[in-house]
Amino acid sequence: MNLLTVRGLSVDYATPNGPARAVHGIDFHVNQGEVIGLAGESGSGKSTVAKAIMRILQPPGFISGGSVLLNGRDVLTMSRSDLRDMRWTEMAMVFQSALDSLNPVLPIEAQFQDLAIARLGRRLAPAQLREFLRFVDLENRVLSSYPHQLSGGMRQRVGIALALVLKPKLLILDEPTTALDVVVQRHILRGLQRLQKELNFSILFITHDLPVLLAMSDRIIIMKDGLVCEADTPSALRRRPEHPYTQQLLASMQLLEDGGDGSPEERT
Amino acid sequence: MNFLLSKMGLYAVAGWAVITLNFLIPRLMPGDPASALFARFKGKLKPDAMEALRQQLGLNDAPLLKQYWDYIAQLAQGEFGLSIAFHPEPVLGVIKIGFIWTVGLSGVAVLISVVVGTGLGAYAAWRQGGRFDAIVPPAVAFLAAFPYFFLAMILLFFLGLEWGLFPLGMAYGPYSAPGFNGGFIYDLVSHGFLPCLTIVLASLSGWLFVMRNTMIGVMGDEYVCLAHAKGLSRRRIFVAYAMRNALLPSLTSFGMALGFIVSGALLTEVVFSYPGLGYLLLKAILSQDYPLMQGIFLMITLSVLLANILVDALYYVLDPRTRGGR
Numbered sequence: 001m002n003l004l005t006v007r008g009l010s011v012d013y014a015t016p017n018g019p020a021r022a023v024h025g026i027d028f029h030v031n032q033g034e035v036i037g038l039a040g041e042s043g044s045g046k047s048t049v050a051k052a053i054m055r056i057l058q059p060p061g062f063i064s065g066g067s068v069l070l071n072g073r074d075v076l077t078m079s080r081s082d083l084r085d086m087r088w089t090e091m092a093m094v095f096q097s098a099l100d101s102l103n104p105v106l107p108i109e110a111q112f113q114d115l116a117i118a119r120l121g122r123r124l125a126p127a128q129l130r131e132f133l134r135f136v137d138l139e140n141r142v143l144s145s146y147p148h149q150l151s152g153g154m155r156q157r158v159g160i161a162l163a164l165v166l167k168p169k170l171l172i173l174d175e176p177t178t179a180l181d182v183v184v185q186r187h188i189l190r191g192l193q194r195l196q197k198e199l200n201f202s203i204l205f206i207t208h209d210l211p212v213l214l215a216m217s218d219r220i221i222i223m224k225d226g227l228v229c230e231a232d233t234p235s236a237l238r239r240r241p242e243h244p245y246t247q248q249l250l251a252s253m254q255l256l257e258d259g260g261d262g263s264p265e266e267r268t
Numbered sequence: 269m270n271f272l273l274s275k276m277g278l279y280a281v282a283g284w285a286v287i288t289l290n291f292l293i294p295r296l297m298p299g300d301p302a303s304a305l306f307a308r309f310k311g312k313l314k315p316d317a318m319e320a321l322r323q324q325l326g327l328n329d330a331p332l333l334k335q336y337w338d339y340i341a342q343l344a345q346g347e348f349g350l351s352i353a354f355h356p357e358p359v360l361g362v363i364k365i366g367f368i369w370t371v372g373l374s375g376v377a378v379l380i381s382v383v384v385g386t387g388l389g390a391y392a393a394w395r396q397g398g399r400f401d402a403i404v405p406p407a408v409a410f411l412a413a414f415p416y417f418f419l420a421m422i423l424l425f426f427l428g429l430e431w432g433l434f435p436l437g438m439a440y441g442p443y444s445a446p447g448f449n450g451g452f453i454y455d456l457v458s459h460g461f462l463p464c465l466t467i468v469l470a471s472l473s474g475w476l477f478v479m480r481n482t483m484i485g486v487m488g489d490e491y492v493c494l495a496h497a498k499g500l501s502r503r504r505i506f507v508a509y510a511m512r513n514a515l516l517p518s519l520t521s522f523g524m525a526l527g528f529i530v531s532g533a534l535l536t537e538v539v540f541s542y543p544g545l546g547y548l549l550l551k552a553i554l555s556q557d558y559p560l561m562q563g564i565f566l567m568i569t570l571s572v573l574l575a576n577i578l579v580d581a582l583y584y585v586l587d588p589r590t591r592g593g594r
């Protein structure tokens with residue numbers, strides 16, 4: 001079943017020389033319970049797409065066309081209060097820069113409670129808080145810490161836990177693991193995968209890290225210059241990448257894997 | 269804790285520098301203020317008072333280091349010498365009264381100015397580009413373009429002289445006896461209103477613009493944007509996410525601006541004949557009362573220093589990042 005359908009989505013940034021188009025009418029969809037990978041070079045418009053879907057683009061960014069259907073309802077024409085009801089209950093997001101996405105002057109627990117009070121009308125019980133931390137493998141003492149007392153990886157996990165509080169059906173992760181070393185990164189991703197199976201939500205996973213996407217995703221969308229240039233399953237992409245950019249991506253990845261002396265043609 | 273300790277060390281050094289400068293300046297002054305004084309007061313000063321004055325102005329023949337040591341020892345006992353203008357009152361007694369008036373007036377004025385200024389600045393930023401933002405900040409900036417004494421004279425002329433809404437000077441009227449009763453408090457407030465308003469109007473724009481600009485920066489931060497996306501109430505975001513974080517940089521500039529405000533407040537006192545340190549300083553200068561001047565300078569600089577310490581302590585309370593940790 002289609003959970004999210006993006007049709008002809010265009011996004012522009014207003015500049016002194018008129019609007020500059022960052023996303024050129026792209027189409028894709030996310031099914032219930034699916035993990036979709038969104039890859040592409042830096043500046044190709046991945047974060048812009050994610051923010052447009054959540055409708056949290058800040059000026060000078062604005063949506064210039066298309067529709068974003070979530071369970072059949074168009075997010076782009078929703079009223080303010082509908083948007084408020086939709087965000088975090090139906091789709092939640094973890095920002096690219098987890099380092100800046102927590103309020104520096106509030107302890108972590110307060111940031112959970114702020115969300116709970118605003119959206120559930122009550123505070124979370126200590127047992128519930130512990131449950132959310134367990135999801136992302138964090139200890140309880142994190143609750144009384146301030147953001148600056150946590151490592152980058154811990155903050156990123158707090159961000160993920162905060163995104164899960166209202167049990168969203170779609171979780172958008174914008175490069176949630178870029179700031180992390182490989183071991184922590186794998187650890188978090190494995191935790192996320194387990195969680196995703198357990199709670200059966202969908203994930204739109206944005207990253208440069210093609211190997212991770214190939215391992216985790218049900219389908220992969222490749223963007224370049226604001227366009228979707230390819231979308232297919234990991235195995236199909238590996239077998240016959242159609243777009244030159246995808247071939248390049250795979251080749252560079254295999255170069256790394258083979259220690260620098262392999263070429264895509266030698267592999268099958 | 270380390271943060272606070274190192275700050276305290278810094279203030280201790282600054283305090284020592286202030287005290288030492290206060291010792292050195294009359295001794296390094298060109299010309300000889302003391303001879304002029306002797307000439308003026310010959311016959312009027314008692315011999316022992318004259319001797320004390322000589323000592324204090326560094327006119328004895330003891331080595332500088334010994335003089336310095338005696339000076340510190342005297343300060344430690346709260347001994348500032350005798351005032352000439354208010355002879356034979358001791359300087360400390362004269363300053364004490366002026367100090368209370370100045371702290372009362374400037375303290376209230378600065379508090380009002382900070383609260384109102386930051387509040388207006390925060391709200392202007394919150395409604396950036398709106399009608400409030402288009403009118404209030406420019407109006408406040410216009411007021412701040414006038415110097416303190418000019419603003420004071422305008423207010424005095426119109427509200428005091430022309431329209432007779434407020435008394436023209438002093439801290440309380442000639443017929444009201446100081447005491448804790450409604451009549452006297454009313455008298456106090458009506459006398460303090462114009463000087464207070466002057467200081468508030470002249471210093472308001474600093475807080476407003478610092479707050480508005482940092483607040484606009486903070487509102488573009490990701491955690492504020494995320495707080496909106498999570499559906500937190502606007503009130504909560506305004507107070508605990510945007511304003512709370514914008515207050516921190518404002519506080520730093522507060523400490524730095526305090527010196528300017530105090531000097532402005534002293535000028536204001538002169539215009540309104542308000543019996544605080546500024547007014548006393550004018551009297552001291554007019555009657556070449558060096559001991560009193562020295563005492564007032566010391567008092568003013570030390571209190572600005574103390575206010576800065578308080579601001580730092582407040583910063584320490586408000587910003588979890590300065591409280592140490594890992």
Ligand SMILES: Nc1ncnc2c1ncn2[C@@H]1O[C@H](COP(=O)(O)OP(=O)(O)OP(=O)(O)O)[C@@H](O)[C@H]1O
Binds near residue numbers: 013043045046047
């Ligand atoms: N605030 C902005 N103002 C103007 N242009 C912007 C703004 N933000 C992004 N852009 C432009 O939009 C395009 C897409 O940016 P976006 O952040 O979506 O890229 P991305 O794919 O997420 O890159 P990365 O992998 O580096 O995060 C870029 O060309 C960028 O220059």
Ligand SMILES: [Mg+2]
Binds near residue numbers: 046047048096174
């Ligand atoms: Mg990005």
